Amino acid sequence: xxxxxxxxxxxxxxxxxxxxxxxxxxxxxxxxxxxxxxxxxxxxxxxxxxxxxxxxxxxxxxxxxxxxxxxxxxxxxxxxxxxxxxxxxxxxxxxxxxxxxxxxxxxxxxxxxxxxxxxxxxxxxxxxxxxxxxxxxxxxxxxxxxxxxxxxxxxxxxxxxxxxxxxxxxxxxxxxxxxxxxxxxxxxxxxxxxxxxxxxxxxxxxxxxxxxxxxxxxxxxxxxxxxxxxxxxxxxxxxxxxxxxxxxxxxxxxxxxxxxxxxxxxxxxxxxxxxxxxxxxxxxxxxxxxxxxxxxxxxxxxxxxxxxxxxxxxxxxxxxxxxxxxxxxxxxxxxxxxxxxxxxxxxxxxxxxxxxxxxxxxx
Amino acid sequence: xxxxxxxxxxxxxxxxxxxxxxxxxxxxxxxxxxxxxxxxxxxxxxxxxxxxxxxxxxxxxxxxxxxxxxxxxxxxxxxxxxxxxxxxxxxxxxxxxxxxxxxxxxxxxxxxxxxxxxxxxxxxxxxxxxxxxxxxxxxxxxxxxxxxxxxxxxxxxxxxxxxxx
Numbered sequence: 001x002x003x004x005x006x007x008x009x010x011x012x013x014x015x016x017x018x019x020x021x022x023x024x025x026x027x028x029x030x031x032x033x034x035x036x037x038x039x040x041x042x043x044x045x046x047x048x049x050x051x052x053x054x055x056x057x058x059x060x061x062x063x064x065x066x067x068x069x070x071x072x073x074x075x076x077x078x079x080x081x082x083x084x085x086x087x088x089x090x091x092x093x094x095x096x097x098x099x100x101x102x103x104x105x106x107x108x109x110x111x112x113x114x115x116x117x118x119x120x121x122x123x124x125x126x127x128x129x130x131x132x133x134x135x136x137x138x139x140x141x142x143x144x145x146x147x148x149x150x151x152x153x154x155x156x157x158x159x160x161x162x163x164x165x166x167x168x169x170x171x172x173x174x175x176x177x178x179x180x181x182x183x184x185x186x187x188x189x190x191x192x193x194x195x196x197x198x199x200x201x202x203x204x205x206x207x208x209x210x211x212x213x214x215x216x217x218x219x220x221x222x223x224x225x226x227x228x229x230x231x232x233x234x235x236x237x238x239x240x241x242x243x244x245x246x247x248x249x250x251x252x253x254x255x256x257x258x259x260x261x262x263x264x265x266x267x268x269x270x271x272x273x274x275x276x277x278x279x280x281x282x283x284x285x286x287x288x289x290x291x292x293x294x295x296x297x298x299x300x301x302x303x304x305x306x307x308x309x310x311x312x313x314x315x316x317x318x319x320x321x322x323x324x325x326x327x328x329x330x331x332x333x334x335x336x337x338x339x340x341x342x343x344x345x346x347x348x349x350x351x352x353x354x355x356x357x358x359x360x361x362x363x
Numbered sequence: 364x365x366x367x368x369x370x371x372x373x374x375x376x377x378x379x380x381x382x383x384x385x386x387x388x389x390x391x392x393x394x395x396x397x398x399x400x401x402x403x404x405x406x407x408x409x410x411x412x413x414x415x416x417x418x419x420x421x422x423x424x425x426x427x428x429x430x431x432x433x434x435x436x437x438x439x440x441x442x443x444x445x446x447x448x449x450x451x452x453x454x455x456x457x458x459x460x461x462x463x464x465x466x467x468x469x470x471x472x473x474x475x476x477x478x479x480x481x482x483x484x485x486x487x488x489x490x491x492x493x494x495x496x497x498x499x500x501x502x503x504x505x506x507x508x509x510x511x512x513x514x515x516x517x518x519x520x521x522x523x524x525x526x527x528x
Binding site for chain 2: 004005006007008009010011012013014015016017019020023024025027028031120192196209215216217255285287304
């Protein structure tokens with residue numbers, strides 16, 4: 001008899017849902033304009049006049065810093081290159097873009113994204129001007145910051161230290177070679193189920209389930225490889241349920257974030273994941289969260305209520321310097337620059353060279 | 364507090380739960396998000412409607428379910444008109460464990476009243492009496508639908524497990 005875990009289905013779906021209230025605002029605005037246009041038409045027809053124009057809203061004119069409504073977080077290719085998936089809408093409909101900044105977010109260029117118009121897209125990895133994007137189930141690669149795209153195909157070659165983490169695809173862990181965009185699967189078998197890659201201070205890091213019990217996956221663990229995927233070391237995380245994020249700046253001090261019962265719980269390990277201890281529990285509103293461990297020792301925690309900071313290894317958090325900005329997504333470039341960004345129509349982006357102070361890019 | 368601030372608070376508290384309900388109903392995560400955002404947009408563009416109701420979340424759930432139902436009917440109708448069989452949009456799945464996705468997919472094969480019954484009771488957390496009120500049927504009919512639904516899902520998922528083994 002299989003386990004009909006409706007509660008688990010509901011809870012997991014809630015956890016992966018990314019709140020986008022700006023999308024609600026955008027739709028409501030369009031709806032009001034449409035209703036206003038319809039009323040004007042009715043009045044014009046009833047009065048025997050001619051409705052000269054039903055133009056309801058105009059497209060924003062992109063200037064150097066305009067990039068539309070963000071549908072993904074900002075991903076950093078290096079200290080200069082930032083990437084984001086965006087869309088702009090007008091009365092003719094919505095268009096999707098691959099937004100590129102080559103000057104750390106000061107100005108942006110909007111380029112056509114890869115794949116069909118209706119595809120669900122995600123930026124999987126970025127290293128300098130080499131970016132891997134998933135459009136539905138197809139992987140696309142650009143080596144010139146989105147000017148041209150080609151479908152990603154796996155090469156039969158050995159992975160080396162030049163390769164960077166691209167994505168985990170079921171049983172395959174795929175790396176990408178910056179500059180050429182060549183994809184290659186690592187040699188060692190993928191040790192985890194339903195794994196996701198994470199920033200982990202240079203080495204390849206994944207989080208996923210170590211084994212299956214019936215149709216359930218259990219034993220949430222980290223897997224780390226310091227030899228480009230030739231071998232993996234698997235270590236258990238402190239618990240399975242409620243996992244939200246994982247971060248490490250040096251591969252030794254690890255942090256894991258869990259969301260349970262309207263609170264975020266932070267766990268820390270000081271020995272590469274051999275042992276874990278609970279460090280902080282922060283009551284939060286319902287929503288997702290993220291962690292960013294930086295080389296300066298500052299740990300940043302994104303919550304639905306804003307960005308929190310810890311300077312004592314995750315034991316306590318304060319809200320210093322950041323007003324209520326809602327949840328942010330973090331990324332770290334290959335050369336060590338940190339990016340924090342929000343999504344939606346009024347998206348904001350901050351960059352940090354040291355992980356301590358943030359500078360907001362022009363909006 | 365203005366209408367948008369109120370609705371923002373309701374969104375923060377209940378949008379995730381509503382998306383979970385709609386995902387279980389439609390088996391399509393993008394469609395679920397879309398229907399929920401549409402329901403909130405309707406509430407924001409006509410704030411007076413929401414002020415009249417006792418439970419904003421229940422109202423939003425009903426609107427979102429109606430949006431999803433109408434879209435499904437339109438797609439079926441268009442598909443029938445064009446005889447193409449190709450209009451089915453690729454369903455999007457959330458990044459959750461495969462057994463949850465299998466459960467959501469299996470639910471799509473159930474008759475709509477049975478599926479709604481399961482979702483409202485087990486995921487939206489409505490009591491059996493509340494589900495009966497929403498579905499405008501008796502409490503016994505709800506109990507019967509819950510039992511039939513669970514049995515059908517168990518059989519379907521059991522078959523899948525056996526074929527995997």
